[in-house]
Amino acid sequence: MEDKHIFSNRKLFLLLIPIIAEQFLNSLMGMADSMMVSNVGAAALSGVSLVDSINNLVVQAFNAMATGGVIICSTYIGQKDRERARDSARQVLLVSTCISVTMMILGLIFRMQLLRLIFGTVDADVMEAAGIYFLLTILSYPGVALAAAGSAIFRAQSNTRLPMNIAIASNILNVAGNALLIWGFGLGVYGAALATLISRIFSAIVLLAFLRNDKLEIFVKDYHKIRPDGGKIKRILAMGIPNGIENSMFQFGKLAIQSSVSLLGTAAIAAQSMTNIFENVNGVAGIGVGIGLMTIVGQCLGAGRKDEAIYYTKKMIGWGYIAILVSCLFTYAIAGPVTILAGMAPESRKLCLFMLGWITIVKPLLWSPSFITPYAMRAAGDVKFSMIVATLTMWLLRVTLATFLIRVVGLGAMGVWIGMFADWGVRGIIFTIRFRSNKWIHKVVS
Numbered sequence: 073m074e075d076k077h078i079f080s081n082r083k084l085f086l087l088l089i090p091i092i093a094e095q096f097l098n099s100l101m102g103m104a105d106s107m108m109v110s111n112v113g114a115a116a117l118s119g120v121s122l123v124d125s126i127n128n129l130v131v132q133a134f135n136a137m138a139t140g141g142v143i144i145c146s147t148y149i150g151q152k153d154r155e156r157a158r159d160s161a162r163q164v165l166l167v168s169t170c171i172s173v174t175m176m177i178l179g180l181i182f183r184m185q186l187l188r189l190i191f192g193t194v195d196a197d198v199m200e201a202a203g204i205y206f207l208l209t210i211l212s213y214p215g216v217a218l219a220a221a222g223s224a225i226f227r228a229q230s231n232t233r234l235p236m237n238i239a240i241a242s243n244i245l246n247v248a249g250n251a252l253l254i255w256g257f258g259l260g261v262y263g264a265a266l267a268t269l270i271s272r273i274f275s276a277i278v279l280l281a282f283l284r285n286d287k288l289e290i291f292v293k294d295y296h297k298i299r300p301d302g303g304k305i306k307r308i309l310a311m312g313i314p315n316g317i318e319n320s321m322f323q324f325g326k327l328a329i330q331s332s333v334s335l336l337g338t339a340a341i342a343a344q345s346m347t348n349i350f351e352n353v354n355g356v357a358g359i360g361v362g363i364g365l366m367t368i369v370g371q372c373l374g375a376g377r378k379d380e381a382i383y384y385t386k387k388m389i390g391w392g393y394i395a396i397l398v399s400c401l402f403t404y405a406i407a408g409p410v411t412i413l414a415g416m417a418p419e420s421r422k423l424c425l426f427m428l429g430w431i432t433i434v435k436p437l438l439w440s441p442s443f444i445t446p447y448a449m450r451a452a453g454d455v456k457f458s459m460i461v462a463t464l465t466m467w468l469l470r471v472t473l474a475t476f477l478i479r480v481v482g483l484g485a486m487g488v489w490i491g492m493f494a495d496w497g498v499r500g501i502i503f504t505i506r507f508r509s510n511k512w513i514h515k516v517v518s
Contacts, residue, residue, distance in 0.1 A: 388448070
């Protein structure tokens with residue numbers, strides 16, 4: 073019976089809906105950002121998009137550390153060991169701070185060299201916009217990392233509403249800042265970057281302030297007194313590094329593909345940029361299900377209930393199909409008006425809608441087993457298998473096939489999505505076979 077399970081349907085909805093709402097809101101705000109920047113000009117939109125493809129790589133590294141934390145902390149919560157959960161949370165925050173500050177310093181030193189290395193062939197006005205946007209967003213790296221870690225700690229204890237509320241406030245601040253700085257003060261790309269920096273710092277400060285509440289299962293006080301604990305850091309990194317490599321390879325692959333797209337001209341870059349935004353929006357509900365699944369599986373395995381971990385994974389894969397279908401149809405329905413409001417050129421708009429149409433057909437069929445299944449595997453400690461499979465399919469299918477279709481066959485930007493569809497299909501088959509074998513359940517902590 074349902075009431076014998078750790079998570080009733082009601083409890084699942086209370087856990088998942090705030091995560092999905094938060095992810096969805098973040099993507100909608102990203103779309104709003106792009107619409108505002110696109111009114112500055114195609115060069116500004118292209119420059120911001122190119123920088124975001126680099127920033128996403130960095131953000132994924134921070135999310136990977138946060139993922140390591142949520143796996144460890146949720147498992148301890150399942151074991152009813154709150155003290156070790158709190159100790160692990162402190163180490164997650166310490167690791168996130170150290171990594172983000174290091175990456176910020178390196179980014180500030182090498183930012184223009186990195187842009188020229190990856191996007192050296194773009195127009196001068198696009199490079200100028202990219203340089204401005206990159207400078208200020210680099211300064212936000214510690215804010216991004218600490219916000220990701222704080223949100224993960226709350227989710228590990230099934231508190232998903234607070235991160236959602238803070239994300240709402242942060243995104244409203246970001247959009248309002250964009251409107252004021254871009255249109256009110258005419259600061260263009262500089263204004264967009266400054267609004268992003270302020271909103272990210274705001275998220276981190278507020279999350280860390282709420283995390284001090286000693287009524288929480290996992291709380292953290294006296295941040296200045298946190299000291300390294302080698303054993304706990306090792307366990308967090310053991311979960312986080314493979315996930316970080318997987319996510320980084322994913323973003324490196326996108327950068328490799330972006331290099332090919334950048335050869336197609338500003339119109340194609342703008343179309344691909346907006347299509348990426350739409351594809352992010354129509355995937356957020358599924359990602360929200362996956363993020364919630366990590367907490368669910370972690371707590372089940374911490375309580376020694378492997379059968380329930382399997383049961384909930386199957387259930388969430390099914391919910392993922394529904395979530396992706398609904399969000400894809402919604403996104404396609406709003407795409408036409410959004411591209412008009414964004415002031416996209418007719419050529420870019422037509423190409424964007426064509427590519428999004430194919431995504432709307434293919435994604436609901438292939439995405440759920442390809443991406444929700446590995447969330448459960450990571451929570452169960454099967455991080456290396458997920459890393460290897462995702463990296464191989466990314467480079468052998470998505471990057472190689474997309475590059476061939478763009479540079480050799482001449483399919484244009486649509487070649488990106490054909491490569492992606494192939495990646496999703498093969499990845500889903502492999503993960504499904506692994507899941508059915510039950511070899512993915514490992515001992516995460518003791």
